[in-house]
Amino acid sequence: MSIQLSLQGIGKKRHGESPAYLFREITAEVRSGQRIVLLGTSGQGKTTLLRILSRLEKPDEGTLSLNGRPFLEWKPQEWRRRVCYVAQQPVMLTGTVEANLRAVSELHGAAFDKRLAEECMAALGLESLDWSKQAADLSGGEKQRTALVRALLLQSEVLLLDEVTASLDPASKRAAERLLSDWAQKRGTALIWITHDLDQAAQVSDFIWFMDEGRLLETAPAEEFFREPSTRQARSFIRRTDSEGSLL
Numbered sequence: 001m002s003i004q005l006s007l008q009g010i011g012k013k014r015h016g017e018s019p020a021y022l023f024r025e026i027t028a029e030v031r032s033g034q035r036i037v038l039l040g041t042s043g044q045g046k047t048t049l050l051r052i053l054s055r056l057e058k059p060d061e062g063t064l065s066l067n068g069r070p071f072l073e074w075k076p077q078e079w080r081r082r083v084c085y086v087a088q089q090p091v092m093l094t095g096t097v098e099a100n101l102r103a104v105s106e107l108h109g110a111a112f113d114k115r116l117a118e119e120c121m122a123a124l125g126l127e128s129l130d131w132s133k134q135a136a137d138l139s140g141g142e143k144q145r146t147a148l149v150r151a152l153l154l155q156s157e158v159l160l161l162d163e164v165t166a167s168l169d170p171a172s173k174r175a176a177e178r179l180l181s182d183w184a185q186k187r188g189t190a191l192i193w194i195t196h197d198l199d200q201a202a203q204v205s206d207f208i209w210f211m212d213e214g215r216l217l218e219t220a221p222a223e224e225f226f227r228e229p230s231t232r233q234a235r236s237f238i239r240r241t242d243s244e245g246s247l248l
């Protein structure tokens, strides 16, 4: 499998004048079709890291490369088409559901694949949603699923998923997990997925990245991570998360 995205010594300083780092020395590789779950307690900087990976924020240290080409050699929009960030709070554009679904292809001058959009909407239980409805009038869960489909239609090489099932009911959550895993397997899209739900993490991951104390402390095959985490911090994280259900 080819390496798609490479992170070399990525660091981000804390806001303000403080010389302290939110995280640093993040080095890892992401290969085609890998399903990676990014775990860690609140405030470790998981969202910030994903935003750096899609170039919505700049790192203070280190470099990224995509398919062997350093990030500064890519136009930001070209990069973001390939490394797509899906936020926890879906941002709906003004206009209809259909306008939202078409927005991505319009932005990138590509043909709109209506059939693919219909298939994805149906896979997420939105087959009867009226596409002429104003996106602003959708429920939270409908918005989250529509935003996910809109991102899938970009057909990026890497999808960065920030708690994208947080406002879904259990059946819709399972449907999203299935769709995204199938998507990774069939298309070779790599997924980096933040979740606080350890059952979901075990379900949707091949690899776990675990952040703590401002570092990427573990990168391990998921089965190995859950069976025998190699750091005291990860053991304690799993114990606490298991006993509390989640660590929001």
Ligand SMILES: Nc1ncnc2c1ncn2[C@@H]1O[C@H](COP(=O)(O)OP(=O)(O)OP(=O)(O)O)[C@@H](O)[C@H]1O
Binding pocket: 012, 013, 014, 015, 022, 040, 041, 042, 043, 044, 045, 046, 047, 048, 049, 248
């Ligand atoms: N330069 C910075 N960029 C982003 N966040 C920063 C920075 N400096 C300090 N912070 C703080 O660090 C935390 C990082 O938040 P972030 O959402 O990235 O973490 P997270 O691990 O995803 O948390 P959660 O699991 O709660 O979503 C926030 O409390 C933020 O205010």
